[in-house]
Amino acid sequence: MITITTKQEMQQLAKQHKTDGNSIGFVPTMGYLHVGHLKLVKEAKKNNDIIIMSIFVNPLQFGPGEDYKAYPRDPERDKQLAEEAGVDILFMPSPGNMYQNEKSIRMTVLRRTDTLCGVNRPGHFDGVVTVLSKLFNIIMPDRAYFGLKDAQQFAVVSGLVEDLDFPLELIPVETVREASGLAVSSRNVYLNEKERIQASALYKSLQKAKELINSGIQDIEAIICEVKDYMKANMEGDIDYVELLSFPELEQITVLKGKVIIAVAVKFSKARLIDNIIIDI
Numbered sequence: 001m002i003t004i005t006t007k008q009e010m011q012q013l014a015k016q017h018k019t020d021g022n023s024i025g026f027v028p029t030m031g032y033l034h035v036g037h038l039k040l041v042k043e044a045k046k047n048n049d050i051i052i053m054s055i056f057v058n059p060l061q062f063g064p065g066e067d068y069k070a071y072p073r074d075p076e077r078d079k080q081l082a083e084e085a086g087v088d089i090l091f092m093p094s095p096g097n098m099y100q101n102e103k104s105i106r107m108t109v110l111r112r113t114d115t116l117c118g119v120n121r122p123g124h125f126d127g128v129v130t131v132l133s134k135l136f137n138i139i140m141p142d143r144a145y146f147g148l149k150d151a152q153q154f155a156v157v158s159g160l161v162e163d164l165d166f167p168l169e170l171i172p173v174e175t176v177r178e179a180s181g182l183a184v185s186s187r188n189v190y191l192n193e194k195e196r197i198q199a200s201a202l203y204k205s206l207q208k209a210k211e212l213i214n215s216g217i218q219d220i221e222a223i224i225c226e227v228k229d230y231m232k233a234n235m236e237g238d239i240d241y242v243e244l245l246s247f248p249e250l251e252q253i254t255v256l257k258g259k260v261i262i263a264v265a266v267k268f269s270k271a272r273l274i275d276n277i278i279i280d281i
C-alpha cells in the first residue's frame, strides 16, 4: 500500500491508472476505521483493479456546535487496518492541501436534507457534497462505496452524482451488525453496559416494522407507533425520530409502495444512535 498526502500527486496517479486501463474502486472515509469501513473495502475488491481509500476529516461538514477538533483520529492504526484489508492507495491529505484556495463556489443541497438527521445539522450535507465532488474529481473512481447505515448520506450523494453527472457508479453496502443486531458504529463505545444491551431494540423495532409491512399492514402511522412503542418498552433512550419515507427521495408517503426507508434515531446518555432498514414493497 502506498500513502499519498497531496491532491496533486493523487490525481496524477489516478490518471495513470486510468491510462493503464485499471478500474478504480473508491472508499471515502474520515478515518478511525472499524469493521463497517473494512466491509466497504471488501466489497470494492470484488469489482475493481485498484482500491483507493481516503481518510480526511472534512472541516466543512462540521457545524459550529460540533467539535471538528475532537473527532477521533488514529492515523497509524488506520494505516495498518487499511493495508491489511487490501487497500492499494491511501489518500490522506491535509485540510490545507484539500482547501488550498479561497473558496469561490458554495454547494447547497436542495433536497433530501430537510428530514432525518439533516434537520438538526444545517450545512452538514453541503460540506459532504463539496468534499465528495472534490474527491471524485481527484480520484476519478469507476465505483464509490458507501455504507447504508448512513442512508441519508447515500441518498444525498445519489442526488449529487445524478445532478452533476459524475461518471461513476455508487455502490450501497449493507450495514454491519453485531450478533444482537446493533449496527456497528464508532459511537457504540459511548454506551454503558446496560445501554449497549438495550440498543439492540433499535434494530429489533425495525424488524417489527418489516414484519407488519410484510403482513399487509398499510397504515404508516400505525407502523411508526408500533416501532416507538417497542423501543419505549425495551430501552431507556430518548427517541429523536422514527420516520417512514420513500427512498432515496426521502419524501413523506401516504401509500406503501416501491422502495421505502424506516429510520430511527435515539439519544442515550452519551451517544446518539441511528439505524434504518430499506424495504422494496
Ligand code: PAF
Pocket (backbone or CB within 6 Å): 028, 029, 030, 056, 058, 061, 128, 131, 132, 150, 153
Ligand atoms: O461518511 C463519512 O465518513 C463522510 O461523510 C465522507 C463520506 C467520507 C465525506 O467526508
